[in-house]
Amino acid sequence: MCDQTFLGVANRNNNSHGVNTPLVIYQASGEKFIKYREISSQGVRGMASFEYKGHTYPAVANYWNHTRKYNINSTLYKWI
Numbered sequence: 001m002c003d004q005t006f007l008g009v010a011n012r013n014n015n016s017h018g019v020n021t022p023l024v025i026y027q028a029s030g031e032k033f034i035k036y037r038e039i040s041s042q043g044v045r046g047m048a049s050f051e052y053k054g055h056t057y058p059a060v061a062n063y064w065n066h067t068r069k070y071n072i073n074s075t076l077y078k079w080i
Contacts (some may be wrong), residue, residue, distance in 0.1 A: 007033050010044035023060060
């Protein structure tokens with residue numbers, strides 16, 4: 001995105017089996033990645049990004065929330 005390389009890491013559960021684990025975006029910096037941003041999430045199952053009319057849109061597919069409800073909203077972001 002924006003001629004830079006980013007890596008998104010999503011976890012469905014944290015160590016205590018909670019599901020409100022933040023999604024972390026890392027930015028490439030030489031031979032390593034540095035933390036760029038955290039985004040709150042709920043049991044993320046997957047993520048992807050796509051471009052449309054010159055803009056990049058990261059999409060996050062939520063899987064379940066803390067009550068184990070499976071039919072929850074996923075999120076589409078606009079990269080600014």
